Amino acid sequence: xxxxKYKRLAPETRASELVQAGLRVLSRGGIxxxxxxxxxxxxxxxxxxxxxxxxxxxxxxxxxxxxAYAPLMQAIADDNAPLTLAGLIEELLSDRQLRPEGLxxxxxxxxxxxxxPVLRAEHLRHYRxxxxxxxxxxxxxxxxxxxxxxxxxxxxxxxxxLDGIWLESSIAPGEMxxxxxxxxxxxxxxxxxxxxx
Amino acid sequence: xxxxKYKRLAPETRASELVQAGLRVLSRGGIxxxxxxxxxxxxxxxxxxxxxxxxxxxxxxxxxxxxAYAPLMQAIADDNAPLTLAGLIEELLSDRQLRPEGLxxxxxxxxxxxxxPVLRAEHLRHYRxxxxxxxxxxxxxxxxxxxxxxxxxxxxxxxxxLDGIWLESSIAPGEMxxxxxxxxxxxxxxxxxxxxx
DNA sequence: ACCAGCGTTGTATGGTCGTTCAACACGAAA
DNA sequence: TTTCGTGTTGAACGACCATACAACGCTGGT
Numbered sequence: 001x002x003x004x005k006y007k008r009l010a011p012e013t014r015a016s017e018l019v020q021a022g023l024r025v026l027s028r029g030g031i032x033x034x035x036x037x038x039x040x041x042x043x044x045x046x047x048x049x050x051x052x053x054x055x056x057x058x059x060x061x062x063x064x065x066x067x068a069y070a071p072l073m074q075a076i077a078d079d080n081a082p083l084t085l086a087g088l089i090e091e092l093l094s095d096r097q098l099r100p101e102g103l104x105x106x107x108x109x110x111x112x113x114x115x116x117p118v119l120r121a122e123h124l125r126h127y128r129x130x131x132x133x134x135x136x137x138x139x140x141x142x143x144x145x146x147x148x149x150x151x152x153x154x155x156x157x158x159x160x161x162l163d164g165i166w167l168e169s170s171i172a173p174g175e176m177x178x179x180x181x182x183x184x185x186x187x188x189x190x191x192x193x194x195x196x197x
Numbered sequence: 198x199x200x201x202k203y204k205r206l207a208p209e210t211r212a213s214e215l216v217q218a219g220l221r222v223l224s225r226g227g228i229x230x231x232x233x234x235x236x237x238x239x240x241x242x243x244x245x246x247x248x249x250x251x252x253x254x255x256x257x258x259x260x261x262x263x264x265a266y267a268p269l270m271q272a273i274a275d276d277n278a279p280l281t282l283a284g285l286i287e288e289l290l291s292d293r294q295l296r297p298e299g300l301x302x303x304x305x306x307x308x309x310x311x312x313x314p315v316l317r318a319e320h321l322r323h324y325r326x327x328x329x330x331x332x333x334x335x336x337x338x339x340x341x342x343x344x345x346x347x348x349x350x351x352x353x354x355x356x357x358x359l360d361g362i363w364l365e366s367s368i369a370p371g372e373m374x375x376x377x378x379x380x381x382x383x384x385x386x387x388x389x390x391x392x393x394x
Numbered sequence: 395a396c397c398a399g400c401g402t403t404g405t406a407t408g409g410t411c412g413t414t415c416a417a418c419a420c421g422a423a424a
Numbered sequence: 425t426t427t428c429g430t431g432t433t434g435a436a437c438g439a440c441c442a443t444a445c446a447a448c449g450c451t452g453g454t
Contacts, residue, residue, distance in 0.1 A: 030312040046433045104311050111308035113368045114301050115227040157381030164361030171310045172324050184354030191388030243403045
């Protein structure tokens with residue numbers, strides 16, 4: 001009749017919970033708070049599990065990175081229908097993509113990507129498919145089959161602007177809101193010769 | 198005739214060398230490498246000095262933050278003549294502002310700003326004078342005396358775009374070079390109804 | 395040459411870090 | 425109910441961390 005000392009979970013479940021806890025820790029305290037102790041405490045697990053499921057802290061960080069990219073990848077994945085540029089941009093400026101916790105996570109990860117070669121290589125892969133999706137949507141908007149140099153330039157600029165918007169939303173929240181973000185994107189798009197709404 | 202055990206420096210000199218060493222460490226290894234040991238080793242000083250001059254690690258980090266902002270603040274300071282918008286943008290896209298080491302430092306600091314209230318408050322101060330300078334230059338470019346809402350919007354967008362450009366230059370160097378950065382800024386400016394060169 | 399002031403050193407301390415691993419205990423199968 | 429596989433625990437370990445501080449020694453002034 002004594003209370004069980006722990007709950008046994010399916011491997012995927014436990015791994016997922018550790019990743020979620022890792023993201024929570026990153027969001028709250030940045031990369032310096034990303035410690036085995038903090039993560040396990042946040043997850044309600046014991047210290048041994050991070051090593052058991054991810055081989056160590058770096059493995060969990062990589063898994064957290066992949067999980068952080070999930071909402072973005074989901075946004076650009078065609079659900080049996082190619083996305084329009086307007087729809088894509090609306091999604092990228094939506095509350096779903098601009099969740100403050102998510103942005104803080106990115107800030108913490110960017111600082112590591114700049115310094116960790118493994119994470120950087122992985123990031124480059126994601127970045128390229130991300131940009132390709134935007135360039136593709138842009139090309140289609142202009143009636144082209146495949147992106148040309150103009151589309152690539154616009155995609156690069158748009159990604160940089162969105163990154164900057166996310167950054168400012170994190171470190172100077174009062175100065176960058178949804179309406180200013182949209183105004184900034186509108187300026188860029190108008191400069192590229194297209195108007196959405 | 199024995200070699201001296203250490204060199205004695207003027208307080209300002211020693212403090213400055215510690216800050217420079219701190220920036221070097223941030224640039225190389227990010228915020229996780231920002232430890233007393235690493236910094237003092239990089240500076241050739243002993244461990245006690247950080248506490249002596251800055252009261253602790255946090256004090257040195259604040260000083261490093263201020264030092265990291267110096268090139269930007271210097272760029273927007275009117276040297277007895279108000280800056281034109283074209284000149285300001287040229288400076289912001291110059292090699293002096295786009296030094297890779299400097300960008301990596303920013304990445305490391307941003308992650309901390311998002312999480313550290315003291316740093317964030319300090320950042321907000323710098324950000325506001327930074328944006329004010331850009332808005333002022335924009336207003337003058339349009340023949341206005343004082344910035345209006347349009348100028349503020351453009352300044353906000355421009356800062357976000359530049360932040361994004363710096364970010365991409367750091368974490369995906371091959372994908373964002375000087376020419377793409379300029380193309381992105383040109384798009385934004387054209388969207389705002391002005392063309393520089 | 396000497397002295398005094400102060401910039402500098404480095405050890406001691408207590409805490410936290412990541413990793414390892416042998417013992418443990420839950421839960422499904424028999 | 426008993427057994428067995430394996431998910432889980434947490435103590436042990438060495439390395440590293442930030443800080444404090446008493447002793448040290450360089451240097452400018454005398």
